[in-house]
Amino acid sequence: xxxxxxxxxxxxxxxxxxxxxxxxxxxxxxxxxxxxxxxxxxxxxxxxxxxxxxxxxxxxxxxxxxxxxxxxxxxxxxxxxxxxxxxxxxxxxxxxxxxxxxxxxxxxxxxxxxxxxxxxxxxxxxxxxxxxxxxxxxxxxxxxxxxxxxxxxxxxxxxxxxxxxxxxxxxxxxxxxxxxxxxxxxxxxxxxxxxxxxxxxxxxxxxxxxxxxxxxxxxxxxxxxxxx
Amino acid sequence: xxxxxxxxxxxxxxxxxxxxxxxxxxxxxxxxxxxxxxxxxxxxxxxxxxxxxxxxxxxxxxxxxxxxxxxxxxxxxxxxxxxxxxxxxxxxxxxxxxxxxxxxxxxxxxxxxxxxxxxxxxxxxxxxxxxxxxxxxxxxxxxxxxxxxxxxxxxxxxxxxxxxxxxxxxxx
Numbered sequence: 469x470x471x472x473x474x475x476x477x478x479x480x481x482x483x484x485x486x487x488x489x490x491x492x493x494x495x496x497x498x499x500x501x502x503x504x505x506x507x508x509x510x511x512x513x514x515x516x517x518x519x520x521x522x523x524x525x526x527x528x529x530x531x532x533x534x535x536x537x538x539x540x541x542x543x544x545x546x547x548x549x550x551x552x553x554x555x556x557x558x559x560x561x562x563x564x565x566x567x568x569x570x571x572x573x574x575x576x577x578x579x580x581x582x583x584x585x586x587x588x589x590x591x592x593x594x595x596x597x598x599x600x601x602x603x604x605x606x607x608x609x610x611x612x613x614x615x616x617x618x619x620x621x622x623x624x625x626x627x628x629x630x631x632x633x634x635x636x637x638x639x640x641x642x643x644x645x646x647x648x649x650x651x652x653x654x655x656x657x658x659x660x661x662x663x664x665x666x667x668x669x670x671x672x673x674x675x676x677x678x679x680x681x682x683x684x685x686x687x688x689x690x691x692x693x694x695x696x
Numbered sequence: 697x698x699x700x701x702x703x704x705x706x707x708x709x710x711x712x713x714x715x716x717x718x719x720x721x722x723x724x725x726x727x728x729x730x731x732x733x734x735x736x737x738x739x740x741x742x743x744x745x746x747x748x749x750x751x752x753x754x755x756x757x758x759x760x761x762x763x764x765x766x767x768x769x770x771x772x773x774x775x776x777x778x779x780x781x782x783x784x785x786x787x788x789x790x791x792x793x794x795x796x797x798x799x800x801x802x803x804x805x806x807x808x809x810x811x812x813x814x815x816x817x818x819x820x821x822x823x824x825x826x827x828x829x830x831x832x833x834x835x836x837x838x839x840x841x842x843x844x845x846x847x848x849x850x851x852x853x854x855x856x857x858x859x860x861x862x863x864x865x866x867x868x
Contacts, residue, residue, distance in 0.1 A: 554863065562864035566808060604868060605808035620810065620868040627760065627812045630819050 470636070470658035471559045472617060473687035474643070475669040476533055479694060480653035481516075483531030487645035487654070488514050491535075493599065494618060494644035496606050498590050511584045513615035514645050530693050533654070535645065536561060536582040536615035537678070537686030544574035544583060553612075559687060560619055568611040575612055579679050580686075583614040618643040638664055659687065729839035730800045734790075735783040742832040745773075749824060749831075756824075760812045764799045767791060802841055803828070810868045826853075 491497065491514040500509050514535050521528040538561045544553050545561065552567035553574055575583045590606040592599075600606070603620045607613050618641075625640035638657040646654040657666035669675065674691040741747045750756055752765040771791040777784060790797055805811055816822045824831060829842030843849075847866075854861045 556862045556864055557860065560864065562862070562867075564863045564867050566867070567863070602807070603810075605806075616864075619864055623810045623865065623868060627815050631758070631814050 469557055469559070471660045471687065472538070472622075472641070472657070473559075473659035473666060473670065473689065474535065474617075474646075475655045475666050475675070475689045475691065477653045477655075477669075477691040478530055478532060479691060480651040481531045481533060482651060483516055483518065483529075484650060485516060486648040486650060487533055488512055488516060490644045490648040491615070494601055495604050495616070496590070496600050498586070498588065498606075500588060504587065509585075509587050511586070511613070513582075513584075513613070528695070532678075532690065533645070534580060534582065534678075535643075535688060536617070537580055537684070537688040538617055540685035540687065541683060543577040543579065543682075543684060547573040547577045549573065558619075558622065560617055560622075561614075562619070563612065563614055563616065565605070565607045565611045565613065570610040570612065572612060579682055579684065583612050585612050586610060638666075730802055731839065732800060732837040733798050734786045735781075736837050737783070738831050738834045738837075740835075756813045757818045758814055760814065762813045764801070767794065767796050770797075802838055803845060805845065808868060809866050811866070820857075 492499070492512065495513060497511050497513060500511060504510075514533060517532040517534050519530040519532060521530070538555075538559060540555065540559065542553075542555055542561050545555055548554075549571060550567055550569055552565075552569070553561060553563050556562050570585070572585055575581075575585060586607050586609045589609045603624070621643070622636075622641050625636050629636040629640060638661070641656075643654075643656055646656050655666045655669055657664040659666060659670055661667055669691065670689045672691060674694065675689045676692055677686045677689055680686075741752075742749075752769055753762040754765070754769075755761045755763040767790055770787055774784065774787045774791050777788055787797070816827075817824070827843055827845065829838075831838070831842075850866065851861050853859075
């Protein structure tokens with residue numbers, strides 16, 4: 469079984485936010501409006517965390533794009549009372565919306581605040597309905613959701629690969645955030661595949677994972693920012 | 697004071713009744729029979745004309761969706777009458793007007809489920825019968841799912857054939 473993972477190079481990330489937008493479009497993420505956003509009810513699966521170092525005027529800014537880390541030992545899975553979230557055989561952390569009861573234990577348990585709650589019914593103005601992605605269901609209000617590593621693309625990739633009677637190749641399955649990144653800061657693929665770049669990057673000496681000491685075993689690696 | 701309480705109780709009761717009736721209505725609706733605009737006949741085309749399922753449902757072997765045939769497919773044979781049934785006359789008229797026939801879908805999965813025909817028909821070598829019943833012997837369009845699609849059925853077969861049954865292989 470492949471172990472799908474991601475490496476994000478913080479040297480390359482400019483914080484432009486393309487990935488955040490691409491993710492919204494790909495996954496039919498609702499826009500909650502200014503007022504709800506003030507109350508912290510935004511739904512972004514991919515978020516850019518900005519870190520400031522130093523005192524003005526010598527500030528160093530680091531942008532950290534944060535998807536769901538698809539932890540191997542996921543805290544959200546441990547606390548879910550209804551098995552709506554689980555680690556599947558591809559190493560992805562699944563979220564079954566119709567199973568979810570909206571208790572939000574998982575949101576609390578996630579040390580990376582990767583999960584968000586649907587406070588509102590999904591609503592799309594008629595003229596925007598053509599923009600919805602038919603491959604991804606829209607979540608109803610009252611359930612928790614999170615970045616899925618675009619696993620609907622994996623389902624399609626597996627289907628195509630089987631149809632063409634071959635294995636899933638890495639280029640078949642790439643996430644939406646990666647596709648739009650103008651600086652190519654994101655690399656995605658099978659972490660165990662020694663032929664793929666993602667495998668080399670994760671073993672680079674700049675590589676680290678967020679809050680590694682918690683033992684969550686995230687499948688998203690970062691490459692430390694280094695000033696030249 | 698008492699009056700107010702009474703009216704609350706009353707309106708509460710009414711609400712209950714209304715919600716009960718709506719649930720009943722929704723329940724009935726889901727079992728409602730679907731009537732197609734034209735009395736299409738699978739038996740004639742499969743057995744007498746000798747068409748194969750793939751001649752009309754173009755996607756079953758190579759696509760995710762089976763697709764219901766467009767009027768173009770009918771037009772290759774129905775520019776003029778072959779028999780004398782009324783249903784055929786309707787088809788001939790639709791062909792001459794180049795109108796799409798507004799077929800209703802009977803087998804529809806909710807949008808949170810991923811299902812691929814080619815995966816099951818071509819790779820899995822499962823015959824249509826297993827999931828759709830004996831369509832080739834139908835003299836009129838099915839009014840409801842002959843073999844209902846339920847998650848239980850999908851999972852049972854997957855279990856038997858050792859196919860992945862992990863929730864997100866089907867749920868997107």
